Amino acid sequence: MIWGDSWILIVIIAVIIDLIIGELPGKHPVQYLGDFIKWFEKVAYKDSVIRGFILAVLLIALVATITAFVQTLVLVLPLIPAVIILGIFASTGLASKTLKKYVKKVLFAANDEERRENLAIIVTRNTKLLDDKKVYSSLIESHAENLSDGVVAPLIYLIMFGFPGLMVYKTISTLDSMIGYKNTRYENFGKVSAMVDDVMNYIPSRVTAFIIWILSNERISWKKLTVEAKLYSSSPNAGYPVVAAAYNLGVKLGGPVYYGNDLVNKAEVGQEKTDNYEQAAKNFLDVHMRLDLIVLLVLVSFLALKVFII
Secondary structure, three states, X not given: OOOOOOHHHHHHHXXXXXXXXXXXOOOOHHHHHHHHHHHHHHHHOOOOHHHHHHHHHHHHHHHHHHHHHHHHHHOOOOHHHHHHHHHHHHHOOOOHHHHHHHHHHHHOOOOHXXXXXXXXXXXXXXXXXXXXXXXXXXXXXXXXXHHHHHHHHHHHHHHHHHHHHHHHHHHHHHHHHHHOOXXXXXXXXXXXXXXXXXXXXXXXXXXHHHHHHHOOXXXXXXXXXXXXXXXXXXXXXXXXXXXXXXXXXXXXXXXEEEEOOEEEEOOOEEOOOOOOHHHHHHHHHHHHHHHHHHHHHHHHHHHHHHHHOO
């Protein structure tokens, strides 16, 4: 780990700030990344793998250089302010409280129309064509995927590679979310970004699924989870947290769903033991909070190990 002896304190501070405060005031770093991607696409877009490769390499290199410089500069300061400042900076790459906020906006919407509008903020599927059951199952699927992409994955890269590692991951994730689509415009231009995102999320998606799996009252075999995860999506990663969530909650996820006006027949995963999908979605919030607690306990335990034993 490149941070030195105080890295665990920085991570703990980042996690606590994210859990208590969430998004800090001002423009979020991801918005700046999005602005750069839009600018590049406007001035240099071409239906070309090479052009998309140039965008990905350019933005990743730029972010890595800037964040490495910032981290080096901050670490020159005395220990306490350096740890606090880097903890604050790192918290901008975590999204646990923000994710829970958007999930709650769907769950506690005033009416069905508002619920579908709020769901449309966090899913790409056509929410107007979803029945009530599909609204809640779609929410659970998105919550599970974003738990990996927005919480576990950035935390892993923060722990492993410091502030630069965290922000490089967020850069790749943002590239994938904006141009990593298999459609006429982005099939070639976004190919590299999508491939790199798949690589970066390979381990985090399985770590997320494993935590959800161990938090289940009744566990299926890991082999069965793996088989269904591969059926759920063409993505090598998305199915793992979704399948783990389905069995944890006792619901079926996936199935036919509309993206725009196009019907996509996803494989159904899980086993339905309840027909109350609204309650299941609320229960997954509890799973999310227990995951947060596990993360904090592990980090604090590691800190105590370093201080009192090592």
